[in-house]
Amino acid sequence: MAPAPAGRNSVVPQTHLTPPPPSVLPEPAQPRPTNGAATAALVCGVIALVGGIVPGLNLVSGLVAIPAVVCGFVGLGKARRLGVGRRAAIGGILTGVLGLVLTVVVICTVFLGVDKAVKSLSTDTGSKVAGTAAATPGGQTAVLGTDAVKLGNGLEIAPAAPVAYTPGEYEGIGTGAHNYQVKVVFTNKGGKNVDLGLATATAVSDGGATRSIIDSGRGIGDFAGGTLAPGQSTTMTFGFSSETAPSYVNLDVAPGILSKAHFTYTF
Structure with missing residues (x-):
């Protein structure tokens, strides 16, 4: 027997759908500890x-x-x-x-x-090689006219005793009431050439202001030395003046920038 056709009042069966389970979000990763x-x-x-x-x-x-x-x-x-x-x-x-x-x-x-x-590079003050002057604290003191000083490069410096002199009427720079000249002998006893182009001498005394003298007419104060070969010698003359007659003078002879020989003299 054929089924009756569906009419308006026929009941349509309902389909029940199961809802999906709630989604679970992953927990955020914990930051790695740092030090x-x-x-x-x-x-x-x-x-x-x-x-x-x-x-x-x-x-x-x-x-x-x-x-x-x-x-x-x-x-x-x-x-x-x-x-x-x-x-x-x-x-x-x-x-x-x-x-x-x-x-x-x-x-x-x-x-x-x-x-x-x-x-x-410190200053070479040399060592006393002649005479009988006593050593002083900080180095050996040589006497003008008696001692010689030998530097590390073999250069020997031997000044004579100071001698009073009278400058010319129109000559002399640095002259004063009392004027003295000192002859200095340089002898190269080393094995190499020694340059004396920068040789100088400086005096200090108790006679007031002590100044260096340049007296070209008498060849005093012109320290225009050249090269001294081994075994050679040369003589230069240095002059100084003072306001009053000194009882002593200290003389530093420097053949170069980094070398110096110290002398003293009692009048």
């Missing part, structure tokens, strides 16, 4: 270690080594709690200590080198 103190220690330590070998720059890098060590120990404490940064903290401590030690070593080396260089 900033350990990182800062390593960075400062590397700077201190690299800069420690550069003179001048190590003065700054040496200061950086201190926070490297401090931050390293702080970073170690954090590494125990966070579990990260231990290697960086230890690296910062080691590089900081090494950088500090290296800085001290380089600075000491530089200062010792500079000190040695300065001493090598």
